Structures are given as C-alpha cells and as structure tokens.
Amino acid sequence: MVVESENKEEYMLLEKKLIEKILDTALETGADFSEVFIENRNASVLQSVSGRLEKSNNSKSFGVGVRIAKKTQSVYAYTNSKNPDDLIKLARDLSKSFSDEVKTKRTPLMELEVGKKHQVKIKPSEVALKDKVKLLKQSYKAASSYDEVIKQVMVYLMDDEQVVLIANSEGRFVTETRVRVRMMTSAIASDNGMMQTGSSGDGSGKGYEFFDEMDIDGHGEEAARIAKTMLYADDCPSGVMPVIINNAFGGVIFHEACGHSLEATSVAKNASVFSGKKGTKIAADIVTAIDDGTIENGWGSANYDDEGYPQQRRILIKDGVLNSYMIDKINARRMNEEPTGSSRRQNYKFSPTSRMSNTFIDNGDSTLEEIIKNTEYGLFAKKLGGGSVNPGNGDFNFSVMEGYMIRDGKIAEPVKGAALVGNGGDILHKIDMIANNLERQRGMCGSASGSIPADVGQPSIRVQAITVGGKKKGAK
Amino acid sequence: MNIEKLFNKASEKGITDIQIYLSDKTHLSIEIFEGDIDKYEISDTSSLIIRGIYNNKMGTFVTEVLDDEIIDEVIDTIIASAKEIDSLDDAIIYEGDKEYKKLDDIFNEDLEKLDVKKKIQTLKDMDKFLHEYDERMSVVETMYSENTNKVVLKNSKGLDLENVANSAYMGGSVIVKDETDQRVGFDVLISNDFNDFDIKKIAQGIADDALAALGAKPVPSDAYEIVFSNGALATLFSAFQNIFSADAVQKNTSLLKGKLDQKIGSDLVTIVDDPFMKKSARSRSFDDEGVATAYKELIKDGVLKTYLHNLVTAKKDGVSSTGNGFGGSVSAVNLKMESGSSKLDDMIQSMEEGIFITDVQGAHAGANAVSGDFSLQAMGYYVKNGKKVRPVALITVAGNFIDMLKDITMVGNDGKLSYYGVTTPSVKIKSMPVSGS
Structure with a gap:
C-alpha cells in the first residue's frame, strides 16, 4: 500500500507533532483510546431549471474531530480551527469528561499509509465549469423533449472531493482522497391540473470520467417516462398482496427492512430485532446478503472506514443464517466482537458509528420473467423511492415511485402512490423467489452519524405477502 | 477573514455587489444509555456564505476556511459561476429595511451558563424514572442537545445585521417488551429555558405511548x-411546506399555483408563518437576504392569502418580499396551523x-x-x-x-x-x- 517515493505533504492537513500532542492530551485523564479525524473537502452543486443554470454553489470545508473513549464510554468534540492552541484546548476540555490519571500509553504513529485502491482519472477540480454545464444541458434536453406533458425539468450535478487523515492512540495513521460525482434529473409531467414527478440518475466513486460511461440521455428520458406514466396511472389499491420488487434500487427494501437492524449502533444496545441472533436463521434459505465496502470505485466504498481501518466485504446473511453484523470500534467493546471496518460518518461534525456501505442481496436462480409469470395477482414495484425503519421493532416502510398491477402472470396497468409497510424480522422469511439480475444503485443514507453515500442493490425478488397502501380501496 | 479586504478586492475585479453571511455555532449534546453517559459532544464552528453579483448574475461560495489567503479563490470562483449562470432571474443584494423587530427571547444566556453537570444529572434522573416506571421497560436512552447560533450579515450596500439565538431539546427513546411484542417510544421537548424541561411529564408521555402500543x-x-x-x-x-413557496409556484411545481384568494381548505383551517414566535430557535427578525421578517397569514379560514417570497420571486410577481429568503431559496420561518x-x-x-x-x-x-x-x-x-x-x-x-x-x-x-x-x-x-x- 505504501509507496516510498511519493510526496505525502499534500495529505498532512495538520503537523504530525500536533496530532500526537492532541492524542496525548486526550489520554491525560485516564481514557484508553484517543482519535483525531481531520477532513479537507471541496464540493460543488449545480442546478439547472428549464435548461438554464440557476445555481452554482461551491463549498470548502475543513475540520477536526477528536474522540476519546474509556471502555464503552466515548466523547467527541469538533472544530474548524487549525490553531494548535485551540486544538489542544479542545482535547483538554473534552478529556475533562473523565477524571483519572494517565492509564494508557500511546503507541507511536506508524508511517503514514496512503489508501490507493479507488483511483480517479479526472478530479472535479480539473473540470471547467463550462464542461459541467454541458452535462446538465444534455440531460435537460433528453428529458424535456421526451413528451409534451413534461412541463418542468430540473437537473442536479454534484461533485465532492474529500481528503481524510485519521490517527489514533493505537498507532493507526492513514489518509485517502475520496471523490464522488452524481447527476440526477427530475421531471414533472402535468395535464388537467394533475402533476406527477419522475427522477433518474447515477453516480460513482470515480471522477468525471464516469460521465463518459453514464447513459446521460437514457436517465433524462427515464425521468420523463416515469413522470408521464405516473400522470396517467390509477391510484394503487390497498391491501395485503404478493409484491415483486425490481432489481437495483429495489434493494432499499433490504437496506431498510434488515440492513439498519444489523448495524452495531442498535444491535450492541439490544435495541435491534436481530440482537443476539447471530448464527440463527433470520431469512428464507434462498437469501444471501452482503455489505461490501471494497468494490472498486463503488459509491459507498473507501480504502479505510472513518476510524482508519480497512473497509471489508461482510457476508451479513448466508443462506438465510445471520453471519455478521456491521461493527464499529466502541460497539465492538460492548458486544465482545471484532470491529468489521464499518465505521462511517458524514463529515468531521459527526462521531463515527457502524453504517452500511454497498449493501445487496445476492443473485438467485430465477428470472424476472419467471417470477412475473408465476404471480397471478399482485404489485410489480418497478422503481422504488426511499424508505425508513425503526430498528427497535423492525417496522419499516418504503414508497413505490413506479408501480404496475400484475394480473394473470402479466404486467397490467400502472398504479401510483403506493407505500409498502412490513416488519424486517418477518419479511425476510417471505422472500420466495430471487432472480439472477443483480444490480446496485446509488443512494444517500441518513442515520446516527449523518448522511452518507451508500449503494443499495438486489436482483428482482418476490415477497409472498406484504401490506400495500394506496388511495384506492382494495379490490381485485 | 478581513471582510473589508474581501469587499475591496471583489470590487476591483468587477463584482458589483457582495454580501457575507457569517454563522458561528456552538453545540453540546449528551446521551445517557442505561444510566451512563453514552454520548457527549461539544463543538465550535464557523462558516461563511459569500454571494456576489457579476454581470447581473449571482455566484455563491461557502467556506469553513476563513483565512485571508482564500479571498482570491472565492472571488474568482464567484465570477466563474456568474459567467456560466444563464437563468433569467435577477440577482439582488438588498439595501435593508428601516426597521427590524427586536426579539428578546430567542437568546437565553442562563441556558449556556447552567452547569453541564446539572444537565447530565437531569438526564440521569429521567433515565432512572423511565427504568422504574414499568417492568416492561427494556431499553432506555435519554438525550439533551443545545445549540447557539450567531449570525452576522453584511453587504456592500451598507447593511450590517446580527442575530443570536439558542435552543435546546430534551427527550428520550424507549423500547418496551412483553412476551409477544416489542414497541418503541420517542419524544423531545424544545425550549431555550431549562426550567421548561419537566422530565417526569416528558418521560411519562413517552412511556405511556410505548406501553399502550404493545400488541x-x-x-x-x-x-x-x-x-x-x-x-x-x-x-x-x-413534508408539504414547500407548496407555499413562490419559487415553487413560479417553477410550476406547486399545487397552489393560480389559487390565490381561492378557498382551498375547510373554514377551520388557518395557517400562518410567525417569525416572532416565542421560544422557537428559528425565530428571526431578518432573513438570509437581509429583509425584515413579518407575520403573515398564508391560509385564512380556508382561503389562500399569499405565497412566501424572497427578493427574486417577489420582483417577478411585482410584490414585496415577505422576508422568507432562506438558504438561497424560499421557506417559512415558523409555520403554524392555528x-x-x-x-x-x-x-x-x-x-x-x-x-x-x-x-x-x-x-x-x-x-x-x-x-x-x-x-x-x-x-x-x-x-x-x-x-x-x-x-x-x-x-x-x-x-x-x-x-x-x-x-x-x-x-x-x-x-x-x-x-x-x-x-x-x-x-x-x-x-x-x-x-x-
């Protein structure tokens, strides 16, 4: 990993000596662990409305987070001061949370390790604004010319370049640059006083070279197509029925129904329906689910987690059996387990905790066509919106952006406004068919340590029975 | 950052008007889990939003790095942005209003001064109360969060405004369990007066709700x-706040387009935006554009009376800004259904x-x-x-x-x-x- 000859100066956001002094100061009152997280970040958000660039917002952030722990108690402080006196004072103020003498000797910092796995060809800072605007206009054109019912198109282009430097009292000393780019198009279709929306887009842990491979026109048209389809769709019926959840963003069902409840944040506190369930069957035999933070240039990937340890590939569920949780350092102590490189945070303003990275259900051996053919009546959730879960009892919900009724094994009329609700402990047992068309899709996940990029994913799956909530009274 | 230097350099490079919005925040948050401190967080941060007009277009730069050495980068980026922006909207920096209402209760010094030990003890008392409340209480977390935000707004038209506000919330989250079911409860009370935090009342509400939901x-x-x-x-x-935004109306993304002075709700519905509401940390005497905020009825007895405007949307509609220019767009301050x-x-x-x-x-x-x-x-x-x-x-x-x-x-x-x-x-x-x- 470490290249000897390279210039590491650019990563030294603070002097090594100062970092060591902060780590030492933090240990003065008997804590057994101290950590410094330093972040330097440049981001840009462009927004076009009706094809015209309306907003070009650039931002620059810098901040330092200090964390101190004693057994399972941890305290956190952050600032955007670079001033050595301010930083030492911050560590000292924070250390007052404990009142003992020095108990733990700090391990000297190792030689700075630079994460190199997710290489970027074209950094956002190297792209002229003019060229970014061209991308926006291309997507606008594709969406707005799709159909005359498309009355408004908004396109967002975001890029983000984050440098992190992480050091701790156990000698870890690592750095990496994380680049992310994303473009989203949102279309509004309107007719007869009714309005509906559709959106589509993609993103990556690559640089601007990503837009050469992204089907920009395709996503623009897709946003418009969904908006138009939903404009003329019926209200979704309500009731309990079989639901086929399509691949890619459909994976949000696993993310909500199960993923969050496998994060140590809730598991360690016995506040998850899956606490104490390791090694037991929590899903149907055909379900294998993975959280992989190592996928090259993945949206939710990184070289290191936000505690400075290598990201990993975790098999969460193997053939229906709970195999691994996602565990951060402090919760590992509570659970008597090893951390799994899962600690993440939005930025220095958040203390890190266990979070998902790129999470997906693995391929099965059916095809989508077979699944539809085998379903007499039900809902085909072709595109999902977002959702949420309460890990305390596993109850979850998510919304369907584009849905169709299934009748006699065939896709029938489009329906709008459907929400799906269920319980995570229950739903995983009800997955009875899994297709072989696994795809992942980009999302933003909001939880205890802020909003972070995370992939969701799955092949198309069928859930035997789930509560579908729409505006129309249920009738076949 | 030396603001005078920023304004001067901007003017030299052809920026006709410029505005800064400086926000200094301090924050404290504490969580108690099973009787012990589980989270203790303190912070002190500053950020600066700089907006500049070049060729009648507005460029924006947000920075947490406040050194003078980035002044050139800020100005060059604003100019580069303004050159690409082809929106037909006007760019406006405001000269200010004659009067701004004085808000005397949005900053409470006593809250900051109160010893953190007292705050921790109150949470621990609440934790104990919840644990002893019922034997079906399985997991208990109690939390306190306190924020102080000082805002300074200055622009090249001579406007110079300042606002300081603080607020806190205290609450808890529980999981209750019986033989067959598991339910959760959560609530917080928001105030900047610590005396308002009646922990027994908050805790009882949370516990009763969760217990009643079992089964x-x-x-x-x-x-x-x-x-x-x-x-x-x-x-x-x-989730539907944005329908009142004139920006959404003008962009054809609000259902309320064309509905002014029409009856859109039952007679019983009156909705207002009250920027002077007591004990709300959001209360403000001026918006992010420097316009004085105002109390207004959005829906009166079911009839839609006005949209919310910032300077740009107001100019388009030929009306005055309602003092709702926030975050580069339009939003309410304290939306309230009467x-x-x-x-x-x-x-x-x-x-x-x-x-x-x-x-x-x-x-x-x-x-x-x-x-x-x-x-x-x-x-x-x-x-x-x-x-x-x-x-x-x-x-x-x-x-x-x-x-x-x-x-x-x-x-x-x-x-x-x-x-x-x-x-x-x-x-x-x-x-x-x-x-x-």
Missing part, C-alpha cells in the same frame, strides 16, 4: 374516520369507527410535495363508538394534502411546536383510505 396489529383495509395527533400532523405537514376549540378527547369520542393516528413514518419518500399525494406508515388506535379499542400498527394512511385540508372537520386546541419546527394541533378528517390486513 398493536393492523386493521382491515378500508376507509376510516381519522384523527391525527398534533405530532403526527406535524410530520405530515412538514389551534381550534376542540379537545382531543372530544375528537376521538366523535368517531363512530375510526383510527386515532399518533405517528406517521417515511414522509421523506412517501409524501410527494409536487402532486400532494402521500401514503405513509402509521400507528395509533382503533376507535369504535368513541372509545379507543386497541393499538394499531403497520397500516398505511393515504390521501392528497390539499384534499385533506378540505376534509378537516375538527381542529384541536392543543397546538404543539414539533421537532420539525412546525406547530400543529390535532385534527379530525372526514375519511381516509387505510391499508392494513
């Missing part, structure tokens, strides 16, 4: 009379067969602010002949926000400022589709 099951799918609790309505209402005269108990008793909904979930995805449609996960109680019969969970309630405003038949006298920053009473709705078993 909750869906109801058969059908249309039911609905009463939303004040908290449940807040979640729903906050309380009515009904008691919650009377509203529940008035239902022949209905659902009293105490909580809705998933509004960020399941509520579409453009179409007005929503379908959300809900929980609460099944009500028959005016009596709460049993707890209900894993149902959805669906509708359209505008239709719902028309179908409001009773409004509670229990308006409450929610976590989402909106104030809502409980309301009764004629009928809504519910999906369950």
